[in-house]
Amino acid sequence: MVPERAVILAAGLGTRMGGKPKGLVRVARREILYRTMALLQEKGVKKFVVVTNGKYAPLYREFIERYGFDAELIINPEPGMGNGHSLHLARGKVSGKFVLVMSDHVYSRDFIERAVNGEGLIADREPRWVDTEEATKVQVKDGKVWKIGKGLKEWDAVDTGFFILDGRIFEVTEALEKEKNGDYSLSEVMERAKVPVTFVDGLGWTDVDTPEEINRARRMLVRTAVKGTGDGFISRHLNRRISTRVSELLVEKVTPNQMTVLTFLLGILSALATLVSLPLAGILYQLSSILDGVDGELARAQLRSSKLGGYVDSILDRYVDGSFLAVLAYAILNEPIWYLVALLALLGSVMVSYSTERFRGAFCRDAYKEVPALRKLPGKRDERVFLTMLFLLYPATLSVKALFLTLAVLTNFRVALAIYFVVKKVSRPKTI
Numbered sequence: 092m093v094p095e096r097a098v099i100l101a102a103g104l105g106t107r108m109g110g111k112p113k114g115l116v117r118v119a120r121r122e123i124l125y126r127t128m129a130l131l132q133e134k135g136v137k138k139f140v141v142v143t144n145g146k147y148a149p150l151y152r153e154f155i156e157r158y159g160f161d162a163e164l165i166i167n168p169e170p171g172m173g174n175g176h177s178l179h180l181a182r183g184k185v186s187g188k189f190v191l192v193m194s195d196h197v198y199s200r201d202f203i204e205r206a207v208n209g210e211g212l213i214a215d216r217e218p219r220w221v222d223t224e225e226a227t228k229v230q231v232k233d234g235k236v237w238k239i240g241k242g243l244k245e246w247d248a249v250d251t252g253f254f255i256l257d258g259r260i261f262e263v264t265e266a267l268e269k270e271k272n273g274d275y276s277l278s279e280v281m282e283r284a285k286v287p288v289t290f291v292d293g294l295g296w297t298d299v300d301t302p303e304e305i306n307r308a309r310r311m312l313v314r315t316a317v318k319g320t321g322d323g324f325i326s327r328h329l330n331r332r333i334s335t336r337v338s339e340l341l342v343e344k345v346t347p348n349q350m351t352v353l354t355f356l357l358g359i360l361s362a363l364a365t366l367v368s369l370p371l372a373g374i375l376y377q378l379s380s381i382l383d384g385v386d387g388e389l390a391r392a393q394l395r396s397s398k399l400g401g402y403v404d405s406i407l408d409r410y411v412d413g414s415f416l417a418v419l420a421y422a423i424l425n426e427p428i429w430y431l432v433a434l435l436a437l438l439g440s441v442m443v444s445y446s447t448e449r450f451r452g453a454f455c456r457d458a459y460k461e462v463p464a465l466r467k468l469p470g471k472r473d474e475r476v477f478l479t480m481l482f483l484l485y486p487a488t489l490s491v492k493a494l495f496l497t498l499a500v501l502t503n504f505r506v507a508l509a510i511y512f513v514v515k516k517v518s519r520p521k522t523i
């Protein structure tokens with residue numbers, strides 16, 4: 092059960108960041124704290140307690156009001172003390188289980204979806220986006236924190252700055268308040284409390300302490316924004332390597348919808364280019380296919396995914412494919428039988444997408460997740476576009492006819508197999 096409360100430690104002065112509230116630093120066009128609070132809210136957290144300092148309180152208050160978060164601000168009058176004291180100040184504001192997070196950590200959706208179901212300190216045994224030299228490291232014994240700190244020589248995992256705790260933690264902070272006169276770190280609290288450790292390994296999260304680490308956080312968000320299923324062979328092994336780098340360059344400047352329109356226009360340009368130069372048309376078509384992945388990456392990295400955006404993007408892709416094949420047939424073919432083949436290629440290209448989208452309409456599920464066999468079938472859009480480019484690099488009527496014949500057979504055979512696999516899956520008892 093996901094806790095309904097979350098405490099956010101945001102009382103630090105951000106000196107390594109040039110003296111600014113790190114939770115309000117924007118990465119991929121969103122404040123760090125917006126992303127964390129919005130994703131936690133999506134998972135069921137209803138109320139937030141933000142512990143900040145007197146200098147940054149007005150800025151956090153404006154931020155909370157602007158986005159309408161149900162959040163209470165607590166002022167830590169001594170931000171120069173350890174952040175364990177900041178946690179202690181939240182005592183009495185939360186009861187039962189609660190989430191505790193750092194304001195300067197950037198978490199991907201996948202990470203939060205896993206972490207909110209954990210217990211105790213969420214630790215990563217395969218940290219991909221932090222400098223382990225700088226990170227807080229944890230030695231785990233019997234499933235609990237045994238030792239914790241940045242200087243550990245031997246360690247089992249890295250502290251992700253994400254915790255699922257309960258009221259008992261304040262017994263430990265109470266004791267440390269007296270022993271340390273209020274100056275102690277969160278790490279000391281966790282080591283004293285011997286909190287349980289939950290491993291969430293290898294997912295997207297990072298700690299932002301310096302301006303350089305903003306770039307690392309941006310790269311993490313984009314690289315982990317690649318959609319899970321549905322990518323074809325060319326997309327997985329070629330297109331995504333390029334599109335994610337383009338997304339990194341654009342993620343602070345371009346919205347997903349702007350990218351959708353740009354990619355559509357490039358696709359239409361590639362169709363018109365078939366009237367001028369087949370090799371150029373093929374290359375532009377492949378370029379538009381690569382960039383077609385950017386709008387989705389931007390949307391997921393910027394937390395701006397929308398059903399409407401995906402809907403429009405899918406329809407525009409069909410028009411690009413239809414226009415390209417139609418203009419290519421008009422430019423090169425002149426025999427009725429080959430117009431028929433071109434028509435079958437165009438129909439098949441649209442039906443590949445329709446067959447999986449109709450599955451979603453009928454069963455409200457993702458076809459590639461429900462019927463894994465579909466992922467192995469060749470003929471997805473990224474593969475078709477790449478194949479088209481290859482055929483058009485040799486600009487001859489024969490290669491165009493061979494292309495249309497290949498697409499007509501490939502796409503319609505794939506649709507037939509898709510129907511077979513779906514029928515097989517649905518007719519099996521207790522499947523969908």
Ligand SMILES: Nc1ccn([C@@H]2O[C@H](COP(=O)(O)OP(=O)(O)OP(=O)(O)O)[C@@H](O)[C@H]2O)c(=O)n1
Nearest residue numbers: 100101102103104105106107170174177194195
């Ligand atoms: N007295 C403090 C010190 C830090 N923090 C919080 O604990 C997290 C980790 O601390 P750190 O990365 O050190 O943040 P800053 O102290 O702001 O950074 P700096 O050390 O560069 O000043 C941050 O979310 C920070 O806001 C806190 O709540 N109370």
Ligand SMILES: O=P([O-])([O-])O[C@@H]1[C@@H](O)[C@H](O)[C@@H](O)[C@H](O)[C@@H]1O
Nearest residue numbers: 226227250251252253277278298
């Ligand atoms: O590096 P930093 O942000 O100053 O230190 C932080 C620690 O104060 C915190 O206890 C831990 O949970 C975070 O992961 C991070 O390591």
Ligand SMILES: [Mg+2]
Nearest residue numbers: 195298299300
């Ligand atoms: Mg930090």
